[in-house]
Amino acid sequence: MAIILGIDGLEIEYVEEFGCRNLMQGSFGKTDISEFEEPRTIVLWSSFLTGKNLEKEIVAMGNERMWNFKLKAEQTFFKNFDSFKAVDVPGYNYSKEHHLRERDLLKKFFNDEITVEEFIGPMVAYHEKIKENFLADLGAGFGLLFYYFNVADVVGHVSFGVKEKMQQIYMDLDEIAGRAAAKGEPLFIISDHGMKAVGQYGDHRSEYGFWSNNLGKELGNPKITALSAFVAEEMR
Ligand SMILES: [Zn+2]
Known part of the structure; x- marks a missing residue:
């Protein structure tokens, strides 16, 4: 079984500063996303x-409809695996309901209608649910298990400049990576884009994302689009 952890908005500087050894694995680095005009989540995951x-x-679909973009399995590296399970992956089967709720609450937060904790609470609760499912699926024996976690991005948008808050989130993601690594199967961790602090808030970085693997493969500074072939060829 191969495992992919897709972590939205994971910033390499925090991964290193907080000493997230499980996220770094044996080999890690930055991806190159500079070919994209803007670091849009749905675009980057679909391109990966x-x-x-x-x-x-x-x-071209427009801002409203963009999140409806859906690939078929045959268009992705999923076709290279005998069996796969993908959970909440943008561009394939992202939960639109949660995304709309997230956007709605984010708007309310920036309009001062709810507090930062009232925004973060439901986001972390959703994350906990996905985490629980992931841990349960680790033993299920799929050819490929791909889970997507967006808590670092959503909490990052409201609190990236608040290090203690972000450290809690990163340590939790590091624990998830550790539980996955303990399976002793090929593990690839990938993020669409990093984040940078804007005061207490955070914004997407446009230059790079993050990759790591436990296969000893030093990938350098690959384009995110080059990693599809890596997964198809090296992760099986
Ligand atoms: Zn993103």
Whole structure:
């Protein structure tokens, strides 16, 4: 079984500063996303899944409809595996309901209608649910198990400049990576884009994302679109 942990908005500087050894694994580094005009989550994950830059196609759908973009398994590296389970992956089967709720609450937070904790609470609760399912699925024997976690991105948008808050989130993600690594199977960790602090808040970085693996493969500074072939060829 191969395992992919997709972690939205994971910033390499915090991974190193907080000493998240399980997220770093044996080999890790930055991806190169500078070919994209903007570091949009849905565009980057879809481009990772297919190995093609899908920015033009997805942006043409417009801001509202962009999140409806859905690939078929045959268009992605999922087709290279005998069996797979993908959970909450943007561009494939992301939970639209949760995304809309997240956007709605974020708007309320920035309009001063709810507190930061009232925003973070439901986001962490959703994360806990996905985490529980992931840990349960670790023993299920899929050819590929791909879980997506977006808590670092969503909490990052409201608190990236608040290090203690972010450290809690990163340590939790590090624990998840540790539980996955304990399976002794090929483990690939990937993030679409890093984050940078804007005061107490956070914004997407446009230059790089994050990768790591436990296969001893030093990938350098690969384009995110080059990693589709890596997963298809090296992770099986
Ligand atoms: Zn993202």
